[in-house]
Amino acid sequence: MGECKMFVLLTLLTLSWGWWVSPHPKPKCDRCNENFVCDCSSSNLQEVPAISxxxxxxxxxxxxxxxxIEQDDFSEYNNLQVLIxxxxxxxxITEQGFSTLRKLEVLDLSDNHLNDLSDIWFKSLSSLHHLNLLGNEYETVGGKPLFRSMTQLSTLMVGNQFLASVSxxxxxxxxxxQSFVFHGSNLRSYQxxxxxxxxxxxxxxxxxAGPFQTNTSLTTDILRDLSRPETRIIVSDLKISxxxxxxxxxxxQKGVKNILLRNLSCSFDTVLTLYGLTQHSLLTSIGLEDCEFYGEPNITIHFPVLDFVDEFYVRNVKLDQFYMFPAFHEINPLLKVLMRLKRVxxxxxxxxxxxxxxxxxxxxxxxMDLSKNQFTDLTLREALCDGQIFLCLHSIKVFNISSNYLKxxxxxxxxxKGMEKLAALDxxxxxxxxxxxxxAWPQSLRFLNLSSCQLREVTSxxxxxxxILDLSYNDLMVFEQNITDLTELHLSGNRFKTLPEGKHFDHLEVLYIKSNPFIFLSQNQIRNFGDLKILEAGTDTYVCSCEFVNFFKYELGHLVSLKDSRQTYICSSPFALRGTKVSDAQLSVFECHAAVSFSALCVFVLVVVIGAMVMCHKLHVVWYLRMTWAWLQAKRRPVxxxxxxxxxxxxxxxxxDAEWVEELLVPELEGAxxxxxxxxxKRDFLPGGWIADSIMAAMEKSHRILFIVTQHFVQSDWCRLELEYSHFRLFDAGILILLEPIPDSTIPTRFCKLRKVMNSRTYLEWPEEDNERPRFWQSLKDTLQMA
Structure with missing residues (x-):
């Protein structure tokens, strides 16, 4: 018994080990488009999948x-350029995890659990441009040159909350x-x-942020090594005093010209003190982004005059007590700065x-950019001196007042209208x-952005x-303004059903008109623009007629260059093609050449009908139908x-043949x-009834049917009807009397039983010799008596 248990145990262990060591199939990802871009994000994958x-x-x-990351996870994807x-x-990550990705340009490893960085990972990535290592768990950067092999690297992002030292x-x-991002909020050592x-x-x-508050010398060393006159410095995530x-x-002191403070939280006095430190600097641009200032400003602080600053940038700045903030013109040291500014x-x-x-x-x-604020028509009048531009902003070239409350x-x-140098207005x-x-507008104006302004029409x-004119995402249906110098026009997101008339735009080179309820585009519409080189007209409302599909597939690309992908041109009709890409649409010959196809179909049907009629005539189909009808009537009639x-x-x-019947047949048989x-x-049918009913009733009331067969009989329609009705009882009740010889070729093939009777010689033939006629009559009488 013990040996049996041991055998079972060994067997189970062997099977378990086989299952453990046998290669299990990788999960698969087939979410790839035609451009070989695969999105396998948020798929609960526990290992690198097999790509389709x-x-x-x-x-x-x-x-x-x-x-x-195993050694073979990416070994088959030698063309990979972007890996997220x-x-x-x-x-x-195994040492050879990325060794086959020699074409890789972007690698994002951020927000993982890497607790160490190895230079061997990056040894083969000589084509890498972008590397993101933020948000991991490594505590040190250094010891070895990590990035020496990446000679083309232009963007490097390093650091995390656990980083303690840089060597x-x-x-x-x-x-x-081009861009270097360093996060070291808890950094304790920097060489x-x-x-x-x-x-x-x-x-x-x-x-x-941490070193700023706890280790001034470390912070100073870092900023000293990063500060260069040609480098823009962005100091982020500070809460300082x-x-x-x-x-x-x-x-x-290092001559930095461009500085931006991002996500800064401090008092007004701290900002003003920081501004005071800029004396004798070479700053040309000062920026504040996503900042929050609190407290009441002390304008008695010394303000240096900055001789070189010409740009002032503020975005998403919150003033805790904005009503206490003085106007710039009330701070005398700032007056000269304001007069030197070129960009605000x-x-x-x-x-x-x-x-x-x-x-x-x-x-x-x-x-000047005042976008995404709360200016109204009234306050803008105040800011722009009520249009008296000779007093203010007479040097302005670009003005952005988008996303405000102008009406x-x-x-x-x-x-x-008086800004004689204004070139662009948003x-x-x-x-x-x-x-x-x-x-009235200044003659210098070259660019005007009126997008998303709920315009229902445009005028002169x-x-x-x-x-350049941008009228996208309004409520326009037509655009007929003649602007002869226009080279670029944006009409996307409106209600155009066709392109504007090209004759109004002699020099237009670029037209953006996507996301409109288009029906179709045609060659004439495109050619009317003359100089049009770039078109963006993707939408899902095209009527995919044969003319449009052929034009889109084979001609449009020769006339203009499509700015958007051909995949964005979608059919809405006919119903069978709804949702299909125009480039994939397939239409039948009948849809493409309706008139010719309909004519050909009609001719075909006519030929078929004529052919069918000829075949029916040749095959006596009508006769067979009548025969079937007679058979049905015979079946329905009571015996x-x-x-x-x-x-x-x-x-x-x-x-x-009535003369023979009336003068010879009738006297001979009725006088017997x-x-x-x-x-x-002629004698016994009741007048007024339907003759076909009378024929069938007379046949039903007769023991026998005498068929007087001649050439006239074969050609007679009524005789044929009588023969057809009696066709089913011909051997039992029918007696054929041939008054004249009838060749087989003259008997219709459909009279198959008549042919059979005549071929078997079971009929009476009227003799030409007088001495044979008594025998004929006797035979006929004997046959009738047998009924």
Whole structure:
């Protein structure tokens, strides 16, 4: 018994081990489009799946549950250029995990559980441009040059909340980065000179909130190594006081020209103190983004005069006590700064008014962005000096007042008509709905954005000097304004059912008109534009006629270049093609050539009908139908009782043979002893009845049927009817009398039983010799007596 248990145990262990070591199939992902872009994100995958195509170029595996990267996971995808592994549980990567991805350009490993970084992972990634390592669990960066092999790297994102140290050799080999992002909110050790090994950087984003508050020297070392005159510095995620601003001094001392403070929370006094540190700096651009300021400002703080600042950028800034904030023109040290500014952006900051006194100081302003605020027609009048541009903003070239609360288009043109240098105006996402018939605009205006303004129509109020006009996402159905210099027109998202008349646009080169209820496009419409080179007209409402489908597939590409994908052109009709891409639509010959096809069909049907009629005539189909009808009638008629049979014979004959019947047959049979009673249609049929019914009734009441067969009999319609009706009882009741020889060729083939009777010689033949006739009559009488 013990041996048996041991055997069972060994067997189970063997099967379990076989199951454990046997390769299990990988999960599959087939969510790939025709451009070899595969989206396998958020699919609860626990390992890298098998992709449906080896030619995949972009693979998104983000937000799954992948824990490891094995050596063979990507070995088959040699063409892969983009790999997104963000938001998984990756804690280990084999040394050769990415070794086959020599064409990879983008690698995102952010928000995983990597607790160490290895330079061997990146050794084969010589084509990599973008690398994101944020949000992992590694505590150090350094020891070995991690990125030396990635000679084309332009974007590097490093750091996490667990990062504690950065060593000197980490960034050797990085020659030029367009963007460098470093997160070290809990960094405790930084070896000076580590970041300075990156030869040049266009933009740096640094988030080191913890060191700012606890380790001033470490923060200063980091900012010193990252600050260069050609580098834009973005300092992010700070909550600081006036006492923690010392590290900023190194930024200004190193000659940084462009600085942006993002997600900053501090008092007004802290900001003003920071501004005071900029004295003798070379700053040209100052920006605040997603910031929150609290407290009452102390305007007695010393403000330096910045000789080089020409750009001021503010986005989504919240003022806790905005009503306590003084106007800029009331701060005397800022007056000269305002007069030097060339670019001002106050975006998404709930700005609802700007005193014209402030605007008057902006004498050199060329660019102004007031988008996503709360300006109204009244407050904009105040800001723009009620249209007296000779007082303010006379140097402005670009003005953006989109997404505010403007309603009067007439006020708009009045305020801007005197801006003689204005080249671009964006008033999109306001609510105009209508516009006046006539307006005045500066002749310098080349770009006008009126998208999403709920316009129902446009008038000649539009500037005639425009080169680019954006009227997308309004409520327009027609556009007939003649703007001769227009080169680019945006009409997407309206209610156009066809293209505008090309004759109004002599120089138009680019037309965006997608997401409209189009019916079709034609060659003539495109050619009418003359200079049109780029078209974007994708929508799902096309009537896929044969003309349009053929034009789209074979001609449109030769006339213009489609800016959007051909996959966005979708059929809405006919019903069978609804939802089908126009490039995949297939129409039958009948749909494409309806008139010709209908004519051909009619001719075919006519030929078939004529052929059928000929075949029916040749095959005597009508006769067979009549035969069937006679058979049905015979079946339906009740069989005559014996007491109802009152004739010895019914005589069926042609009218042309009546003389023989009346002068010879009738006297001979009715004058016999005993006499035979004959039924003749001329004598015995009741007048007024249907002759076919009379014939069938007479046959039913007769013991025999005498068929007087001659050439006239065969040609007679009524004789044929009588023969047809009696066809079913011909052998029992029918007696054939041939008055003249009838060749077989003259008897219709459909009279098969008549032919059979004649071929078997079971008929009586009228003799030509007089001495033979008594025998004929006797034979006939004997046959009748047998009934």
């Amino acid at each position: 195509t080896r030619s995949v170029i972009s693979l998104d595996l983000s937000f799954n549950e992948i824990k490891t 592994l963000r938001g998984n549980m990756i804690s280990s 000197e050799n980490s960034f050797i080999g990085l020659y030029h980065l 000076p000179g580590s970041f300075s090994q990156i030869n040049s950087i266009d933009e740096v984003t640094v988030s080191i 006036r006492q923690e601003l010392t590290p900023f001094q190194v930024i200004f 952006s106050l975006i998404e900051s709930n700005v609802f008014a700007m005193p014209h006194v402030t605007t008057l100081l902006l004498t050199h302003l060329e660019y 009067s288009f007439d006020t708009l043109s009045h305020l801007f 008033v999109s996402l306001n609510v105009f709905r209508t516009m006046p018939k006539v307006c 109020c539009l500037p005639k000097s425009l080169h 005559a009782r014996e007491d109802q049979v009152c004739y010895d014979a019914f005589v069926s004959y042609s009218e042309n 002893q005993p006499p035979f009673r004959l039924c003749l249609h």
